[in-house]
Amino acid sequence: MKLVLARVDERLLHGQVAAGWVPILGVRRILVADDDLAADDWERDLVASAAPPGVEVEVLSLAEAAPRLQEPGEERALLLVRRPRGMLALVRAGAPITAVNLGGLHYHEGARRFLDYVFLTPEDIEALAGIVEHHVHVKAQDLPGHPGIEIDRLLADGLLAFDRLPAR
Amino acid sequence: MTHPYPILLVAHRGLGEGLLTAAEAILGRRPEVDHVTNDGLSPETLAGEINRWLEAHPGPVLILTDLGFGSCCQTARRASRERTQVGILAGVNLPVLLAAVRSSVQEDLASFLRHLHARGQGSVEMYLGGEHL
Numbered sequence: 362m363k364l365v366l367a368r369v370d371e372r373l374l375h376g377q378v379a380a381g382w383v384p385i386l387g388v389r390r391i392l393v394a395d396d397d398l399a400a401d402d403w404e405r406d407l408v409a410s411a412a413p414p415g416v417e418v419e420v421l422s423l424a425e426a427a428p429r430l431q432e433p434g435e436e437r438a439l440l441l442v443r444r445p446r447g448m449l450a451l452v453r454a455g456a457p458i459t460a461v462n463l464g465g466l467h468y469h470e471g472a473r474r475f476l477d478y479v480f481l482t483p484e485d486i487e488a489l490a491g492i493v494e495h496h497v498h499v500k501a502q503d504l505p506g507h508p509g510i511e512i513d514r515l516l517a518d519g520l521l522a523f524d525r526l527p528a529r
Numbered sequence: 530m531t532h533p534y535p536i537l538l539v540a541h542r543g544l545g546e547g548l549l550t551a552a553e554a555i556l557g558r559r560p561e562v563d564h565v566t567n568d569g570l571s572p573e574t575l576a577g578e579i580n581r582w583l584e585a586h587p588g589p590v591l592i593l594t595d596l597g598f599g600s601c602c603q604t605a606r607r608a609s610r611e612r613t614q615v616g617i618l619a620g621v622n623l624p625v626l627l628a629a630v631r632s633s634v635q636e637d638l639a640s641f642l643r644h645l646h647a648r649g650q651g652s653v654e655m656y657l658g659g660e661h662l
Contacts, residue, residue: 372600375598376541380598407606410597411597413598467570467574468569468570468574478569
């Protein structure tokens with residue numbers, strides 16, 4: 362498959378992805394890599410039911426997703442992972458990911474505001490730095506057409522640090 | 530005396546409030562419908578809001594959501610898992626909302642959901658050059 366977007370988004374397959382990214386990128390297959398969902402038939406069916414017309418959805422564990430992403434082919438695919446540490450695991454496992462799109466990570470306890478749609482924990486920032494260390498370009502962008510924020514540049518400049526972020 | 534199912538509207542930014550405002554303009558009163566948006570909420574937080582509402586309404590209830598493939602609907606479906614008295618209709622529009630507030634808990638929930646579904650589908654009409662297609 363040909364990976365056209367690797368996205369971190371805690372909502373996984375939802376409106377912004379299905380109606381925003383999928384049509385503009387011509388995606389034909391969506392891979393949702395999440396251990397909890399993959400272990401639950403009901404959850405897998407729920408996620409698959411959110412598939413846009415003409416798009417296949419697979420829900421895989423992180424361990425299953427890495428080799429699946431390495432399979433050759435030209436089918437345009439979109440990868441969804443819940444948090445940065447999951448994406449880092451895939452990068453470390455050799456998945457052919459050259460760029461990561463950081464989508465929605467909303468507020469929860471222990472996270473601080475980076476963007477309106479991105480709240481990060483120290484663990485998230487550490488994982489993002491780990492992804493960048495593998496020479497993967499990381500950009501925050503919720504929707505096509507919205508401005509992107511170059512995460513790798515901010516990390517390199519020391520501007521993305523948990524202590525520098527406001528609480529909410 | 531009959532009364533409608535308790536209704537929770539779960540929708541993207543501004544839609545729930547907009548539908549309720551429009552319904553108020555038509556009905557002359559604000560419908561007794563609770564609403565919550567997913568705007569800025571993590572899936573866990575939204576699930577918590579829906580679960581709290583469900584716990585406050587232990588009988589048969591209706592949840593109206595917007596996009597069937599969106600996080601509002603998916604979160605509502607997760608919250609209603611194994612709760613057979615929770616009916617969900619995705620793709621809410623104004624005709625569906627107006628029909629829903631005229632519901633009666635004396636009606637069978639599954640039958641009422643089918644009625645709402647038909648009402649929603651039937652309310653989408655086409656005109657070309659002023660003529661019905």
